[in-house]
Amino acid sequence: MTLSKDKKVKKYRGSKTHGCGSMKKRRGAGNRGGRGLAGSGKRAGHNVQKIWKRFGKGYLGKNGFKSKSRTKIKGINLKEIDTKLDLYMEKGFAKNEAGVISVDLEKAGYNKLLGSGLIKNKFNVKVKFFSKKAKEKLEKIGGEIVAG
Numbered sequence: 001m002t003l004s005k006d007k008k009v010k011k012y013r014g015s016k017t018h019g020c021g022s023m024k025k026r027r028g029a030g031n032r033g034g035r036g037l038a039g040s041g042k043r044a045g046h047n048v049q050k051i052w053k054r055f056g057k058g059y060l061g062k063n064g065f066k067s068k069s070r071t072k073i074k075g076i077n078l079k080e081i082d083t084k085l086d087l088y089m090e091k092g093f094a095k096n097e098a099g100v101i102s103v104d105l106e107k108a109g110y111n112k113l114l115g116s117g118l119i120k121n122k123f124n125v126k127v128k129f130f131s132k133k134a135k136e137k138l139e140k141i142g143g144e145i146v147a148g
Helices: 045-055 078-083 085-091 132-141
Strands: 075-077 094-097 100-104 112-114 123-127 144-147
Touching: 075 078, 078 085, 078 123, 078 132, 085 094, 112 123, 112 132, 123 132, 132 144
Parallel strands: 075 112, 100 123, 123 144
Antiparallel strands: 094 100
């Protein structure tokens, strides 16, 4: 005795709506939850986990580019160098060479010298960028800036 059973594949040939009711009902992306990665947002953490598994952690978020020529400026004033001189000598950022103190600001983590404050000591400063005021003050006291 043979049992009647459905075919494995139903292709709905000759059926206008393919078993889904009115033509309007399956219109647009809203019927399937949106397009692409829609629905993988804040309140759908489980979907985010699936995306991480499939595509890796770097897939979500902003993935632009950064210009290589743009450097971040971190400046220091002359008066700060004068006050922190002992600390710089200890750490090896500054050396006393025949009465002139040579300071390497790039080693200390700075790339711009600013001209605020008074200085008492002669400095030779190695730095990439500097202000006009800083250069004038250093040259007036007998120091110089070595471009790094």
